[in-house]
Amino acid sequence: MSLPIDSVLPELTAALAAHGRAVLMAPPGAGKTTRVPLALLPVVSGRIVMLEPRRLAARAAAERMAETLGEPLGQTVGYRIRGEAVAGRRIEVVTEGILTRMLQSDPGLDGIGCVIFDEFHERSLNADLGLALAYEARAALRPDLMLVVMSATLDAAPVAALLDDAPVITSQGRAFPVETRWMDRPLPASARLIPEAARLVAQAFADTRDIGGTVLTFLPGEGEIRRVAAALDLDADVVPLYGAMDFKAQRAAMLPAQGRRRVVLATSIAETSLTIPDVKVVVDAGRARRARFDPGSGMSRLVTERVSRAEAEQRRGRAGRVAPGICYRLWARAEEGALPAFAPPEIAVADLAGLALELANWGSDGADLAFLTPPPEAALAEARALLAGLGALDGGGRITPHGRALAALPLHPRLAHMLVVAGRDAADLAALLGERDPLTGAPTDLTLRLTAIRDARAYGDRHPWPVNAGGLHRIRDEAKRLRRMAQDRPTLSPGAMAALAYPDRIGLRRKGDQQRYVLSGGKGAILPEGDALANARFIVATDLDGDTREARVRMAVAVGEDDLRRLFADRIQTVESVAWSRRDNRILARRQEQLGALVLADRALDDPDPQAMARAAWDGLRLNGLTWTPAAARLRARIALVADLGAVDDAALLSDAEWLLPYLGRVRSLADLRALDLTEALKARIGWDGQQKLDRSAPAHFVTPLGRKVPIDYDAETPGIELKLQELFGVARHPVVGGRPLRITMVSPGAKPIAVTTDLPGFWAGSYGDVRKDMRGRYPRHPWPENPLEADPTTRAKPRGT
DSSP: OOOOGGGHHHHHHHHHHSSSEEEEEEOTTSHHHHHHHHHTTOOSSSEEEEEEESSHHHHHHHHHHHHHOOOOOOSSEEEEEETTEEEOOOOEEHHHHHHHHHHHTTTTTEEEEEEEEEEEEGHHHHHHHHHHHHHHHHHHTTTTTEEEEEEEEEEEEHHHHTTTTTEEOOOOOOOOOEEEEEESOOTTTTHHHHHHHHHHHHHHHHHTTTOOOOEEEEEESSHHHHHHHHHOSSSSEEEEEEESSOHHHHHHSSSSSSSSSSEEEEEEEGSSOOOOTTEEEEEEEEEEEEEEEEEETTTEEEEEEEEEEEHHHHHHHHGGGOOEEEEEEEEEEGGGGOOOOSSOOOOHHSOOHHHHHHHHTTTTTTTOOOOSSSOHHHHHHHHHHHHHTTTTTTTTTBOHHHHHHHSSSSSOHHHHHHHHHHHHGGGHHHHHTOOSSBBTTTTBHHHHHHHHOTTTSSSTOSSOOOHHHHHHHHHHHHHHHHHHHHHOOOOOOOOOHHHHHHHOOOEEEEOTTTEEEETTTEEEEETTTGGGGGGGGGEEEEEEEEEESSSEEEEEEEEHHHHHHHTTTTTTTEEEEEEEEEETEEEEEEEEETTTEEEEEOOOOOOOHHHHHHHHHHHHHHHHHHHOHHHHHHHHHHHHSSSTTTSSHHHHTTOOOOTTTTGGGOOHHHHHHOOOOOOHHHHHHHHHHHHHHHHHHOOOOEEOOTTTTTOOOOSSSSSSEEEGGGGTTTTOOOOEETTOEEEEEOOOOSOOOHHHHHHHHHHHTTHHHHHHHHHHHOOSSSSSOOOOSSOOOOOOOTTTOO
């Protein structure tokens, strides 16, 4: 049977013969996946390796090519996926991560003549990395290595440019017209996906009885498939199709219908590559599940999002492969414009720890590799910091022998580290942490899940929590595979093993609150109310909700302090801490054993460093502010009047600690700070020369004509003195401080203010006469001369009888 791709195969082989690289654009159904490798057999010297993003597609493509050749698998064509392989002499279909393993172990890809990247538009992280490494291998070691990038919807120009202007070959598809039917109006925010999807499937099935054929329904994941299947009551065979299914069950979904119509409930696995017979109707629930970096788990997590327009078109096209079809969409036409044009490439949104490890293993920082989307620098730096903490990278960012051991395992670096250090006993936990929680609604304790894995009858008929049997089965199979890869090690507790994978998630219960923990990475965490793990002093939080301040713990396990001290002896630091406590309003001098942000032990420091104590007191002073005694306040006011002695407002004084540190040695508490007299410290701050200038320009006292020292009050806006009027007799010039006239308050013999002046000569010539008239009758024994400038100053009354 001829397929649309056949017409461009000669052009493709010619391009490869001339250039060694090509980009092939072909819509779904054109036949590129099964036709291109076979067409290249005559022109490729060596084996052909084709990458597929999914295991089911890899197996199905290999089987279809072998069938085309009239051979069983294992002769010309084979495949290799995680945990399963059938060798082929000339063509091998592999999942994407396997190519990375091949390149890392043999950068020259000895014996391989061509690498094909199928469905590259899906932009998986492994496909981007595989292409970057293969292209560098071609440039540096294998100029004869042919590269083909195949895609259905990706913009070909950037890919061609990335591959040094590779030729672009375009194939036309063969599709029948597809009618699109939208919802009349958008679903309300309160609508639930499962009943709405089941209703639309039932409607599509009923509406299309006259055209018949299979109804292919796209749902985001296994859980939704199971629930929609349970909600349907149709005269049809309802068949699930998702990646984690048993292969025999997957094949059943791809067989022709037997008598009754079929409704296939599938994930995005059915968007491309796979051929499901007789599909004439598509129901698109408008959701896709993608890998996103989850700060809660520290790894990538599958999240459910709206589909992109490109994905929606891919799905729609499945209805028109064999006959005119109909596509039902679970959204209104008006919502179409709000859909993103394309799904974001995984490299832009996923956890990059695995990528960073592969780059280090390759000997590259990534900047010199041909990435269609370069990895984000911040995410890459965070990933490298994690790897350094796991011992996979050295101080210079180079891979260590331990890092190479981690890179050899098909696990996230966290889990690989745990498996390498803890050995076979960690296989169950590694498999569990790499999958979704198999117990729905269970408490946080990880050991409940481990019990379910290790004992098939653990939750038997009692069913304390709903068990995802399929998920549990996958975890057990993966654990068996990992156990074969690991070595025997001394037995560790589950908590100790989890701490190896999550050294940044070790939690210490906060004082006074059983539910709240501080994590070794510095963040906070809170257990659900009433959770049994709240009795544990230490936990390891393996799954959090991602809140940046205080995350809620979704899964954790208790760990003993002895385990932590044994595992992290090289990271536990003894730190002497002398600091001002905001809560206690005093200096706390402690000797602490710290693991990251955790304080394992805390005791008083007997002989703290005096300089550290002074610094801590300074911090307390900055928090609580300066306290001014009357003497210190007068001195500050004087300094403020004199140029070149520096600013003495509170902000300026608190901006520099050095002037006050020598005077803080005895401070221990807020009461000590309140009692601190800053006078001597201020004098030292301006120095000897400054004090001399201060005494000249803003003296502390005014010396009267009688030689008596009268304190100058600098607290008011204008500095001033207060003294008896008679003591100023004979003073013809007004006294000045800081370049300004002194404010003089003159008092009567009874010490009552009788005049205030900043112009003493003017006072003698003017107001004094009125004061004299009023005062001489009240105080006849005191002198009140007509001309005060000619009188002698005095503080005494006239002798009796004069």
